[in-house]
Amino acid sequence: MEQISSPITQQRAWVNINHQALRNNVQELKNFLTSNTQLMAVIKADAYGHGAIKVAETVLNAGVDYLAIATLTEGIELREAGINAPIMILGAINTADEVKEIVRYNLEPTLCTPSQAFVFAETLSCLNATLLVHLKLDTGMSRLGTHWHNAVDFVQYVQQFPQFQIKSIYSHLATADDINTSIMELQHSRFEEAISALKANGIKTPCLHLANSAGALSDRALHYDMVRIGLALYGVYPAPHLHQKVKLQATLEVKARITQIKTLLPNTGVSYGHTFVCDRLTKIAIVGIGYADGIPRLLSNKMKVIIRGQFVDQIGNITMDQLMLNITNFPDLEVGEIVTLLGKDEDLEISADDWANSIGTISWEILCSFKHRLPRINYHKKIDD
Numbered sequence: 001m002e003q004i005s006s007p008i009t010q011q012r013a014w015v016n017i018n019h020q021a022l023r024n025n026v027q028e029l030k031n032f033l034t035s036n037t038q039l040m041a042v043i044k045a046d047a048y049g050h051g052a053i054k055v056a057e058t059v060l061n062a063g064v065d066y067l068a069i070a071t072l073t074e075g076i077e078l079r080e081a082g083i084n085a086p087i088m089i090l091g092a093i094n095t096a097d098e099v100k101e102i103v104r105y106n107l108e109p110t111l112c113t114p115s116q117a118f119v120f121a122e123t124l125s126c127l128n129a130t131l132l133v134h135l136k137l138d139t140g141m142s143r144l145g146t147h148w149h150n151a152v153d154f155v156q157y158v159q160q161f162p163q164f165q166i167k168s169i170y171s172h173l174a175t176a177d178d179i180n181t182s183i184m185e186l187q188h189s190r191f192e193e194a195i196s197a198l199k200a201n202g203i204k205t206p207c208l209h210l211a212n213s214a215g216a217l218s219d220r221a222l223h224y225d226m227v228r229i230g231l232a233l234y235g236v237y238p239a240p241h242l243h244q245k246v247k248l249q250a251t252l253e254v255k256a257r258i259t260q261i262k263t264l265l266p267n268t269g270v271s272y273g274h275t276f277v278c279d280r281l282t283k284i285a286i287v288g289i290g291y292a293d294g295i296p297r298l299l300s301n302k303m304k305v306i307i308r309g310q311f312v313d314q315i316g317n318i319t320m321d322q323l324m325l326n327i328t329n330f331p332d333l334e335v336g337e338i339v340t341l342l343g344k345d346e347d348l349e350i351s352a353d354d355w356a357n358s359i360g361t362i363s364w365e366i367l368c369s370f371k372h373r374l375p376r377i378n379y380h381k382k383i384d385d
């Protein structure tokens, strides 16, 4: 894949984004969805660290219907890049100034409470503008939204303002990646309860959506009119028991180069704190990537990397800009050699899940952790071979 001589990869460290894999994942997910269910691509947090603009272009081309981001700024960034697909904001917006920006950039906010709706309605009437809005119900996540049992009052409150057109009503699942589905089923039944109450009050329901990646993969009954897919788009499964449903490919790789090689005498300590001490003559490689790039320091002495299709142990504390490898068993390695921290090299692969499992976090957090100091290199054809 990357040639050592290629100018674009003459860097100490970088992130590869595989757009072919992204397209594959969109297609796999679309094939899996209940017919008539739309696919919303969740590209908040710079598309989980992949680069939101480039990801938006690829997934829209691959047939995604809708985009979702978390903050107003993320929405503006997409519009300024010329993305004109519908964009929903998942987070809560509360100020009149932000409402003006939403109108200006043609974004679709989430309304979570009547008082928030009131701020929007007032500002919109001053601007003589209308907005497509998405109403959020809380069915058990205990985060944003109005409680499901107040759905009718909330929807009727919003409906009284001619400034709003209710585009969708939605809720969010708290435990969809859990093998025990009881809480998810409770949330599903509360969502159903809210929908029935709306219908019983003569309210015509708009687009309805409930499922994130895990919800969509667990149960087709949760698909409704749209699913909001983040993690699965990036080729990572929300839980091991959901692997069988679709065939996803990881879309992000982290690579770096060996910048120096040296040999250490027995009893020599490595890196800050000397948490690794050589018990024999040890050859080490220094790699130009560290925790300031987003490699979790908690992986120190726990992680492996891949070089020339073989696993190599990382040793000593990971530092801000560099980390060390034990290459005693790999005498041929040279400065400039490419090291795979995450992703594939020949037949081996290291996944975001591998890292998350070894430090007690989740793959979502791993993906969002890579800093802008790492350039993103976008591949539109198959990376490997």
Ligand SMILES: *Cc1c(COP(=O)(O)O)cnc(C)c1O
Pocket (backbone or CB within 6 Å): 042, 044, 090, 172, 211, 212, 213, 214, 228, 229, 230, 231, 232, 238, 364
């Ligand atoms: C982030 C988010 C999603 C996407 O979740 P994944 O688990 O990454 O698929 C969906 N809905 C809401 C409300 C979110 O905040």
